[in-house]
Amino acid sequence: MATRQTEFEQIAMPHTGSLLRVARRLTSEPDAAEDLVQETMLLAWRSFRQFQAGTNARAWLFRILINSFYAQRRNGRLPDVALNGGEVANEPNIPLAVDLGRALGMLSVEHRLVMMLGIVEGFTCQEMAEMLEVPIGTVMSRLNRARERLRGLLEPESARTKCAAKEA
């Protein structure tokens, strides 16, 4: 029994930082992010017997986190809004000086997820497709749109220039 806990602490606990970082981007409150990570880890602990040593623990934990997040949203425990109270579609462009974090929070949840998982946490499109249970093409499409949206928020001049170049 003690061995199982030790093993869990060695395999799963080192990832709480990454999980918390992503959870913060998904929820509107720091406490809600901690609750989400805690729930994720407890679910992981309960099913730890089924975890196969040597497989990707990080991807396994993120998959649980994402499922927990969507479950909490369905149950109404998490609000279905963009972060910082921003309305995604109508948010005006933000100067580059404004932090990336705020801009990231203005993306839709799906876009935020692929940005965090793919760009920040370094998961491949295939891994993200498995975690999110969507085709790999959907992941790539979301990633491109999320990038464009984010760049549009952070670098409006650059985005406009690119659009103009494309149109030309």
Place this chain on the structure above:
Amino acid sequence: MNCDDPDQAGFDARLRQAVLAEDVDTDSVNRRIRQKIAGPRRILAGAGIAAAVLIALLGYAAWSNARVSRLYADAAVDHRREVIDRQPRTWLTEPAAIAGLAQRQGLPASTPAHIAMAGYRLERAKLCRLAGLVYLHLVYSNGSGEVSVFLRQPAGEPVPKPVRSADRGEEHLASVKTDSLAAVVVTDLSSEAARQFAGLAAAML
């Protein structure tokens, strides 16, 4: 995440750098997780210990009852053979010799005389073995019947602490244990006589 577009790669790198630069304090959440995963196990461990203690107590009680049962059986047989049936044995009959025998067993020399109930007198004494332990066997008589009192220092014997009585065939038994004495009383007179002798032994010592 591989990216072939250098411009895009630079943007991704800046985003990654900015997000990773944020302070993420995991102490609180890690502590909560550890408490949660350890909690049920502590309860289970506690329940396991409690169950083990209960099993041990039940086991001890069963073992203890078996020992008491054997003690009573041995005492009843001893009384039947040596007192009622008067099978040949070597007894001490002199009060001084009996007092000396008691003393050699670690009991106060006056004990044999003191625990004689009114109307009874000490007749004889010898050592015997009950349930594997040596007891001083004292025989008292009131003229119409006899009472066997088995005594020893309270160490290792299975005698229960409060006065306890039982009947085995025609023999009535009672036993008692104090800080300085363990006594088993057997008589064919009555269970009341057995209990009174046991109570008197406990009160006197």
